[in-house]
Structures are given as structure tokens and as C-alpha cells.
Amino acid sequence: MTEFVVTLDLDGVTDKAGLMDRCARDLRLPDWFGRNWDALADSLSDRAVWPQGAAEQGLRIVVRNWQPYAEARPDEWRIAEELFTEVTDRTPALSVLLALGGSS
Numbered sequence: 001m002t003e004f005v006v007t008l009d010l011d012g013v014t015d016k017a018g019l020m021d022r023c024a025r026d027l028r029l030p031d032w033f034g035r036n037w038d039a040l041a042d043s044l045s046d047r048a049v050w051p052q053g054a055a056e057q058g059l060r061i062v063v064r065n066w067q068p069y070a071e072a073r074p075d076e077w078r079i080a081e082e083l084f085t086e087v088t089d090r091t092p093a094l095s096v097l098l099a100l101g102g103s104s
Helices: 016-026 037-045 067-072 074-090
Strands: 004-009 059-064 094-098
Touching: 004 016, 016 037, 016 074, 037 074, 067 074, 074 094
Parallel strands: 004 059, 059 094
Antiparallel strands: none
């Protein structure tokens, strides 16, 4: 089965607010997304808010350009990594991958 792939591009993200805004935009989260850690976890684990077709195929999120954010805000990034791990553990149809290269 082929997974539905979405890129979460963190280029230029420097803080949690920027991360939440980028998640809302790139992952096409609903308007009610609360832009906090709990709301992000709830949204990622709720197949009803996934892009059309992803619930049936599975969702793969590829996170690009994350290293500058991780270096600038290591405590926030640690929370994000823990959140991605927790959500993928409880949502088998979801995978989150960290791209190691740049955008080129």
C-alpha cells in the first residue's frame, strides 16, 4: 500500500509559534487547530483531519529543514520529537521522517 506523503518544511522557523503555523499550513490542519502541543498531537492522530485519501493509504510526514530550528530551540525541538514519537506509536498509519539533507 502506498502512503500519502506530505512535506513539513521548517525553513525559516525560529520558534514554537512558527512551528505551529507551519504545521497548520503544510499539514492542512483544520481552522480549530489550537497551535499548542496537545492540539498538534490530537490533530496528527485524528485520521478525520488528515488530507483526503491519507486515512485510507496512511500518512507519511517528511520534515525538512528542521536542523536550524532544533539548534536554535533545542528544548522545543525535543518536545516536538517526543510528540512525533508518541503520536506515531499510537497511530500505526502515521509515520514522521526527518530529512537529513537540505531542500535541494
